[in-house]
Amino acid sequence: MKIGSPREIKPQEFRVGLTPSAAREAVSHGHEVLIEAGAGMGAGFTDADYEAAGARILPDAKDIFAQAEMIVKVKEPQAGERKLLREGQVLFTYLHLAPDPEQTHGLIESGVTAIAYETVTDDRGGLPLLAPMSEVAGRLAPQMGAWTLQKANGGRGVLMGGVPGVRPANVVIIGGGVVGTAAARVAVGMGANVTVLDRSIPRMSYLDDIFQGRLTTQYSSQANLAELLPEADMVVGAVLIPGAAAPKLVTRAQLPQMKPGAAIVDVAIDQGGCFETSRPTTHADPIYEVDGVMHYCVANMPGAVARTSTIALGNATMPFMLALADKGWRQACEDDPNLLNGLNVHSGHLTYYAVGRALGIDVLSPALALKQ
CATH class of the missing domain: 3.40.50.720 (NAD(P)-binding Rossmann-like Domain)
Structure with a gap:
């Protein structure tokens, strides 16, 4: 051939x-x-x-x-x-x-x-050809979010890990799959205060075990997300429905509840994004602002590495x-x-x-x- x-x-x-x-x-x-x-x-x-x-x-x-x-x-x-x-x-x-x-x-x-x-699937129901890029995009997400949070880029000017006497950034990750786990690993490593939302009890138990108390897990519901958004410095969208459009989990009406200059990183943008205000961007022009919230929605994040x-x-x-x-x-x-x-x-x-x-x-x- x-x-x-x-x-x-x-x-x-x-x-x-x-x-x-x-x-x-x-x-x-x-x-x-x-x-x-x-x-x-x-x-x-x-x-x-x-x-x-x-x-x-x-x-x-x-x-x-x-x-x-x-x-x-x-x-x-x-x-x-x-x-x-x-x-x-x-x-x-x-x-x-x-x-x-x-x-x-x-x-x-x-x-x-x-x-x-x-x-393409595997015998366990996984997505073996998506997983490597999900891993890369997940690890990149907190890095890109941290850059977006810098004041020169329109962000809140918050350092992920804080410093002695100053609280670290609050990072909310929606979805505890491959992307969410990779994002959590890097965000925790950067010293942020991390919460992962998921609907799978076994998955949350797994995250609790591997992170040994270094992050918080919560059941993913509209009520829990609405409670977390006002305190979040960064929200990472890491939700996937294989082959289908991503669900819109954060609406535009909710953005004013977030802190001015907070960062959204939508890793699900290839599947339409899981924030109502998401639209694809490029590495050349990656960030835009809606209602005071900075959006990073690059559709080919792994292309950066x-x-x-x-x-x-x-x-x-x-x-x-x-x-x-x-x-x-x-x-x-x-x-x-x-x-x-x-x-x-x-x-x-x-x-x-x-x-x-x-x-x-x-x-x-x-x-x-x-x-x-």
């Missing part, structure tokens, strides 16, 4: 879909790997690194899309890239379709078979990428129901129910898609 990886064109996205290590593995399996010139530079990988791995360097993205049978990316295809996709081609990348009707309709119209990293993120993502995606290339997408998905859960679009049909519910689009069963 011809596997292609173009340079990412989303603003300030420095990751790349294939590492030289993944390229080498694919070549060793008998596949041809095509890399756009300069695609890996943002993550510290040169064209020479890919050539040493056996890949072929092509001058621009049009060549990659024209020749490759499978496109491996990081971020969702942008408008110009969607025009280059074709029927029968496989797209393997993050998609986050639920809050993005334009992309969804574009992929359906292209006829491509699109498998989304974020909905592109080398770490690319390697972590490549480690997770490589086995699935090789299965798709070795067997073809149909056989690979028939053999692995977890990979089939990643099928979001096929040959002019939407194939993921949560996206269909979010956007009001009819859905073709993935099992039926396999037979088409």
